[in-house]
Amino acid sequence: MTEWLERHVPKMVLAPSFAAILVFVYGFIAWTAWVSLTRSRLLPKYEIEGLIQYERLFASPRFDTAMVNLFIFGTLFIIISMVLGLLIAILLDQKIRTEGVLRTIYLYPMALSMIVTGTAWKWIMNPGLGIEKMVRDWGFENFSFDWVIDPDMAIYAVVIAGVWQASGFVMALFLAGLRSVDGEIIKAAQVDGIPNWRIYSAIIIPSMAPIFLSAFIVLAHLAIKSFDLVIALTGGGPGYATDLPATYMYAMAFSRGDIGQAASSAMVMMAVVFAIIVPYLYSELRTKHD
Amino acid sequence: MKTSVFAAVSAIALTCAMPAVAEPQAEVLHWWTSGGEAKSVAVLQQEFADNGGTWTDMPVAGGGGDAAMTALRARVLSGNAPTAVQLKGPAIQEWYEEGVLADISAVAEAEGWADVLPASIAGHMMCEGTWCAAPVNVHRIDWIWGNADVLSANGIAMPTTWDEFNAAADKLAAAGITPLAHGGQAWQDATVFEAVALGILGADGFKKAFVDLDMDTLKSAEMVAVFDQMRKMRGYVDDNFSGRDWNLATAMVMNGEAAFQIMGDWAKGEFLAAGKVPGEDFLCASVPGDGFLYNVDSFAMFNVDGDDKKAGQDLLSKLIVGKNFQKVFNLNKGSIPARVDVALDEFDSCAHLSAKDMNESSDNGSLLPSYAHGMALRGAQSGAITDVVTAHFNSDMSSADAVNMLADAVANSM
Numbered sequence: 001m002t003e004w005l006e007r008h009v010p011k012m013v014l015a016p017s018f019a020a021i022l023v024f025v026y027g028f029i030a031w032t033a034w035v036s037l038t039r040s041r042l043l044p045k046y047e048i049e050g051l052i053q054y055e056r057l058f059a060s061p062r063f064d065t066a067m068v069n070l071f072i073f074g075t076l077f078i079i080i081s082m083v084l085g086l087l088i089a090i091l092l093d094q095k096i097r098t099e100g101v102l103r104t105i106y107l108y109p110m111a112l113s114m115i116v117t118g119t120a121w122k123w124i125m126n127p128g129l130g131i132e133k134m135v136r137d138w139g140f141e142n143f144s145f146d147w148v149i150d151p152d153m154a155i156y157a158v159v160i161a162g163v164w165q166a167s168g169f170v171m172a173l174f175l176a177g178l179r180s181v182d183g184e185i186i187k188a189a190q191v192d193g194i195p196n197w198r199i200y201s202a203i204i205i206p207s208m209a210p211i212f213l214s215a216f217i218v219l220a221h222l223a224i225k226s227f228d229l230v231i232a233l234t235g236g237g238p239g240y241a242t243d244l245p246a247t248y249m250y251a252m253a254f255s256r257g258d259i260g261q262a263a264s265s266a267m268v269m270m271a272v273v274f275a276i277i278v279p280y281l282y283s284e285l286r287t288k289h290d
Numbered sequence: 291m292k293t294s295v296f297a298a299v300s301a302i303a304l305t306c307a308m309p310a311v312a313e314p315q316a317e318v319l320h321w322w323t324s325g326g327e328a329k330s331v332a333v334l335q336q337e338f339a340d341n342g343g344t345w346t347d348m349p350v351a352g353g354g355g356d357a358a359m360t361a362l363r364a365r366v367l368s369g370n371a372p373t374a375v376q377l378k379g380p381a382i383q384e385w386y387e388e389g390v391l392a393d394i395s396a397v398a399e400a401e402g403w404a405d406v407l408p409a410s411i412a413g414h415m416m417c418e419g420t421w422c423a424a425p426v427n428v429h430r431i432d433w434i435w436g437n438a439d440v441l442s443a444n445g446i447a448m449p450t451t452w453d454e455f456n457a458a459a460d461k462l463a464a465a466g467i468t469p470l471a472h473g474g475q476a477w478q479d480a481t482v483f484e485a486v487a488l489g490i491l492g493a494d495g496f497k498k499a500f501v502d503l504d505m506d507t508l509k510s511a512e513m514v515a516v517f518d519q520m521r522k523m524r525g526y527v528d529d530n531f532s533g534r535d536w537n538l539a540t541a542m543v544m545n546g547e548a549a550f551q552i553m554g555d556w557a558k559g560e561f562l563a564a565g566k567v568p569g570e571d572f573l574c575a576s577v578p579g580d581g582f583l584y585n586v587d588s589f590a591m592f593n594v595d596g597d598d599k600k601a602g603q604d605l606l607s608k609l610i611v612g613k614n615f616q617k618v619f620n621l622n623k624g625s626i627p628a629r630v631d632v633a634l635d636e637f638d639s640c641a642h643l644s645a646k647d648m649n650e651s652s653d654n655g656s657l658l659p660s661y662a663h664g665m666a667l668r669g670a671q672s673g674a675i676t677d678v679v680t681a682h683f684n685s686d687m688s689s690a691d692a693v694n695m696l697a698d699a700v701a702n703s704m
Contacts, residue, residue, distance in 0.1 A: 041670070042384050043363060059702045061695065062677050128530035149474070149532035151684045238474055238532050239684035240677055254356045256669035257384065 036263035053264035066243040074223040076159045085170025106168040118232025121161035151241035177211035314343035316602035320376035321358040323351040330622040371592035379665040386417035392591040393420045406629040408652040423590040424610040427625035431583040431660040432485045436573040448575040459526045469526035471548035473534035476680040480662035483679045489579025493656035500661040517689035559624040574640040582651035585663040674703035
């Protein structure tokens with residue numbers, strides 16, 4: 001009896017969550033894929049019509065802008081957050097006195113919701129209220145910082161707010177990574193008279209490769225799903241200059257009664273996520289196998 | 291006195307029309323939740339209760355009705371539609387095509403709606419020849435609001451042509467006043483755009499372009515001129531306009547920071563709430579050009595089971611188009627009654643102008659649905675047009691490119 005229980009209890013405990021994930025994640029992915037092949041407008045319809053929604057999607061200049069924005073935002077957000085996070089982590093790693101306080105200060109933005117970050121930065125970057133006005137009031141009349149209202153630069157304003165929010169978190173990840181490197185190796189290198197920057201670039205950072213991967217995966221999915229940051233910061237504007245696939249999908253599903261378009265853009269978003277996650281999973285599974 | 295006679299008549303009509311057993315029930319889904327709007331709905335709620343009905347309020351705020359539409363979709367899909375839903379424009383026919391709207395022709399014919407509603411507005415309330423919705427009000431979109439002091443100080447009258455507007459705006463800009471108060475949100479860009487389009491394309495051209503989606507008109511030289519004027523308008527807006535709410539833009543006109551605003555007549559509510567007097571502190575005029583762009587709020591009745599709910603729908607439809615509600619509601623909301631036979635004594639001068647223009651334009655065929663406010667086109671098409679309008683307004687795109695993009699976007703949205 002106990003043997004039977006030992007064998008079956010874990011399965012029974014896992015079964016409900018397994019079933020729930022099967023229905024609510026994979027089931028709904030399948031449903032969305034189905035709807036994306038129909039001509040659904042206001043309400044979902046189920047007669048398959050082929051790839052019409054995808055043709056419309058790729059012909060739409062707005063979705064084009066959204067994908068380009070995702071690329072710009074994703075790349076800059078991930079790279080800058082990682083570089084900045086690593087830099088702060090290395091500086092904090094110099095055994096300074098107030099590390100605890102500083103670490104908390106840098107990590108705190110992560111505790112805010114993206115809506116708060118977006119709204120705060122909207123005001124900070126508003127030319128009539130924020131930085132531009134402040135610097136002009138100091139007497140620099142020609143100073144200009146109007147990225148949020150410039151359609152060509154607005155997406156970079158979103159990057160600034162995103163980086164501000166996420167780099168502290170990346171710093172915490174890297175700091176943990178730096179601390180986990182074996183102190184003996186570092187001491188040995190110091191005894192050999194190797195300069196500090198060489199110790200970091202040749203010993204510590206290479207040994208942190210898994211941390212880079214985790215940070216990348218976390219930031220990548222934050223970038224692809226980011227929605228609230230754009231909604232709060234620019235509302236997708238000026239025009240639709242800062243639209244991302246997620247805001248496009250929302251507009252189609254909830255404002256325009258075009259569920260087919262929303263479903264097809266959701267599928268494209270999922271494909272982008274898969275393109276990033278699948279190689280990661282593949283490498284993970286393979287190393288386990290060896 | 292008039293009111294009580296009307297109430298008495300409707301009470302008698304009611305007792306005759308309704309089976310005695312069914313007590314009218316109505317669950318009403320709407321998104322009128324802000325101050326003045328909520329007050330307006332309370333009027334209807336009270337009247338419904340006075341006639342023996344039970345009102346179940348289902349207000350869903352947020353997103354200019356987006357949240358309410360999401361709630362509606364969930365209710366309809368689960369087979370439990372609300373009795374009446376605030377819906378407007380082609381969305382009524384879109385829901386009708388899903389097979390979920392009820393027929394209220396009996397009430398409409400008994401009340402003679404066809405005789406008291408302007409024909410083009412009545413058209414929105416009909417689904418394949420049957421009445422399926424009841425109109426509440428008429429908002430005019432193509433208004434231009436002006437600050438009286440600023441204009442008289444600069445010797446400017448309300449413009450009657452776009453050239454006059456441009457000349458006035460240049461003069462104001464030279465005097466250091468923002469000519470046009472505007473908020474850079476897509477729907478506000480679209481509101482200005484359709485006002486300009488009505489002026490330049492004329493009523494026929496507007497109808498061809500934004501009701502019939504005629505490709506030749508969308509690609510015409512006149513449409514290029516519309517975008518040219520939009521580029522000029524962009525120059526008359528202050529630098530800080532991105533994302534500004536419409537009521538803040540109205541406040542700029544009120545304070546004299548800006549001279550004009552192009553906005554629907556809900557802007558009047560802001561002026562009145564600030565204690566400004568029409569004709570003295572602020573001026574209202576239709577934008578240059580002939581025609582009248584309307585945005586009509588209405589309630590559509592959904593298929594429901596049970597005599598009590600059906601009785602509720604009949605009573606509600608009847609009250610909504612009733613003279614008393616049309617008057618009280620629109621006094622609160624700043625719009626004008628949809629039916630043309632309501633006495634306008636208590637309304638202000640802007641509303642009188644609106645009603646006069648509505649009747650005239652209804653007679654000469656220039657009473658047209660607003661595309662920017664979802665009256666002329668379905669969501670996908672109007673959204674596609676707005677995308678182009680706002681992209682052009684917020685960039686340095688050329689008018690010719692904008693016109694090509696407009697035609698492509700409309701074709702792609704079908």
